[in-house]
Amino acid sequence: MEKTSETKKKKGLLSPSTKENLKIYRYKFTRNKLSVFGLILVLVSIFFAVFAEVIAPYPESIGSFVDYANASLAPSMEHFFGTDQMGRDVFSRVLYGFRGALIMSVVVLAISVPVGTILGLIAGYYHGTKIDAVIMRISDIFLSVPSLILALCIASILKPNMMNSMLAVTIMWWPWYTRLVYGNASSISEEYFVKNAEMIGASKAHILFKEILPNCLSPIFTKMALDVGWVILMGASLSFVGLGEQPPTPAFGQMISDGASLMPDVWWMTIFPAAGVAFVILGFNFLGDGIRDMFDKGGH
Template identity: 45%
Template sequence: MLRRFFASPLTVIGFVFVLVLLVLALFSPQIATHDPLEVNITNKLQPPSDEHIFGTDEVGRDIFSRIVYGSRISLKIGLLVVLISFPIGTILGAIAGYFGGVVDQVIMRMTDIFLSFPGIILAMSIAAALGPSIENVLLALAVVWWPWYTRIVRSSVLSIKSSEFIEASRAIGANPFRILFKDILPNSIAPASIQASLDLGFVILAAAGLSFIGLGAQPPSPEWGAMLSSSREILREAWWAATFPGLAILFTVLGFNLLGDGLRDVLDPKQR
């Protein structure tokens, strides 16, 4: 599996990007060269130099240090949203696919209601109603994201529940919930796991977008989307203020996408 995973150069690149993000998030105090919240008006809008690798922003804060600490916020949002929405969607999809009938209709119609709205618009509405903060963005994205896992797992369960080994479990009198959670779910969770690895990057991108329009992290938080938003007015005179946070988002999303493709090659039997 490891040989197949690292066989693709693009997968290796994605793994390296994600590994760098993890290192930045775990060792932010050791890597950052300045206090990310320290204001120094005399050093405002300084271009990249030996003292400030990525330059400074409109109030003299070190952009490199803010990006390093911002990796913690972005990774926290991505992981928590997936860790909340993945189990909810997986369990609901497994129950709907296995029991069918009225249970399936209720769960899937509820899923269709959420999917009938564009995800980012629904997240914006929830975040706006709750108020601008990182916690509310996290909750809004978790509410938006679970239906995708429900559909994926339900489809997998429908294709597996008529298999011979499931019929054998029924024949020996196994409890339906034991069959579902011990026999069916472990064999149908791989597609949803692949989607979860891809979604980490998209969640980080969506959270940055919500912060960019003022619904997420608020100043002076070193969140990448908020940094992009505050640098809009100085883009012409200080290109570095928006370029480096934008590149951080770009490489993070690209890394998770490439890593997800590698996991698909390993976990998806159709790719073998």
């Protein structure tokens, strides 16, 4: 018996209960066809971002490239999305736009989610104390200002580039996770299993990260999936007004802005980058709905 159990551990076999949980999660996710569609859109977006150099038919259009002889050409078999006023291939630039958008969302959430989650856990566990009051009042100050306005104010102070636009969005994003986790942690901290952990002398770190945090992961993951689209939209908005990635590096917002002044004659310069933004945002929104359904304990 000992050898059998040891063999299973080495093979990494899942327990029956774990397999059953995975089947339930997969069933809940796949029963919503829009969630599966969203997952496909997300995977395609990631594919475009990772393999942009391989897919792009005109990689030279990404940098300081000018070809006035082929400027403002309409979509054709040679240039699928047409060319811009500099003669650069719009399709190649849109592919690279996916990379910038996804990098921004990953960096922003990689910083804001841990910061907001930890602060929310601390404030929720110490509910009703000065620690709670300080953390949540600071969060409320950030949340009281419209997100885009706050990001524009921060980005306008800094030098306009990709790094500073990510910093601007990160500064105004963490309070949303602090507020989300705070609400869950406040109620969970009153549960019997938390009180029992306190009675047996468990450390504060153990209680926060082993007892409370696992019960907050479902709403956090759901919000993360939904927030990717919002972060991309925020980044595109900053880029649109010239506070994001700077030319000649392609960015969705900057490409839309360049083409807006030429509408409707050179419509493809605006329509296709805008479609790229809609493509990735739609994918993550549908995926977020699927993740929410997957963790919904009331679902069947």
